[in-house]
Amino acid sequence: MLILLPPSEGKTAPRRGAPLDLAGLSSPVLTDARERVLTALVGLCSGNAAEAVTVLGLGPSQADLVERNALLRDAATARADRVYSGVVYDALDATTLSAGAKRRAGTRVAVVSSLFGMVRLGDRVPAYRLSGDVSLPGLGPVAGVWREALAPAVAEALGRGLLVDLRSTTYVAFWRPERDLAARTATVRVLHEVGDTRKVVSHFNKATKGRIVRALLEDGRDPRTPAALAEVLRDLGWTVEVGEPTAKGTQLDVVVSEL
Template identity: 75%
Template sequence: MLILLPPSEGKTAARRGKPLDLSALGSPVLTSARERVLDALVTLCEGEPDVAAATLGVPRTQLDLVALNATVRDAPTARADQVYSGVVYEALDFATLSSAAKRRATSRVAVTSSLFGLVRPGDRIPAYRLSGDATLPGLGGVAAHWRDALGPALTEALGKGLLVDLRSQMYAAFWRPPADLAKRVATVRVLHEVDGSRKVVSHFNKATKGRIVRELLEDGRDPRTPAALADVVRDLGWTVEVGAPSPQGTQLDVVVSAL
């Protein structure tokens, strides 16, 4: 099983640690693609801060994020599971997982990254600011760049297991599983139900996904089909509805009634 997460906009910068070493990251097939994004981002952010901020969609009151990107090659690094600090990661809380669950996370969890394409929890990365919908001078759209590169890395990472795709729409655009993998792809949506009406609540959607990933890692089972995954999630106490299989995979709706 490979659980594919989105990154978080919020990141915790390391105070100390070795600088970035692309050759030490997982999925070395992505090294050249990573170099191109890194070069484009640093070049942009070493220039005029206001121009870089506008290009990256960074508020002018947060030009420190531009400076952060400009020094990303030499900045201290930490494990990715310590750097990403958004809602999903707060709920998942890697640091308090059991030893067995942490070992499972090493091989079962991957994060889609605008800067690095794909990172594992133990990969050492710096904090950075680069949205998945950004367009960089000399590179073009970040999503389009990774769309051409991620396929081999993700296919290798997945192996013969089940892909549990928890990415947001923005990061799903980086790579879409081909139809021949559809039987082994489960996408998860969280719906909040009140008085028979259902809707997606962004913050709660992210927090619930983080909790489910945590419980899957602690549980330890390795389902091989979307239906088997649904059974495991139900066993963990969640209400799950399974959609019809499609060329994109099978959607699982986790329905909750309390925020």
């Protein structure tokens, strides 16, 4: 099983740690693409700061993130599960997983990243700011870079297992499963139910996805089909509805009434 998570916009900057080593990251097939994106981002942020703020879609109070990006090559790094923050990662709370769950997290979870394409939770990365919808000067849309590069990396990481896709819409555009993966691809949507009304609510969606990942890692089972995953989630206490298989996979709706 391979669980794909979105990154977080906010990140916790490491206070100390070795500088970034692209060659030391998992999925070395992505090294060349990582170097291209890193060079474009550092170049942008080392020049006109006002331009960088505009290109990156930052607010007036976020100019410090431009300086952070300019210094990425020498910035301190830490494990990705300590750098990525926000609702999903707070709910996952990787540092408090049991020993067995931590081992499984190392092989079963990957984060789709605008800067690195895909990283494992144990990969050492710096704090950076680069949203998935940015187009970098001289490079173009970062989504386009990863659309060409991610397929072999995901295929290698997935093997013959089930793909559990928890990415947000922006990061789905980075890579879409080929048709032959559809039978073993499960996408998860979280619906907040109040009375007779169901809707997607960002906070419920993110928190529930983090809890789902945590529960799957602690449980340890390795479902091989979307239907089997749905059964595991039901055993773990969730209400799950399984959609019809499509060329893009099978959607599982997880219905929650409270956070």
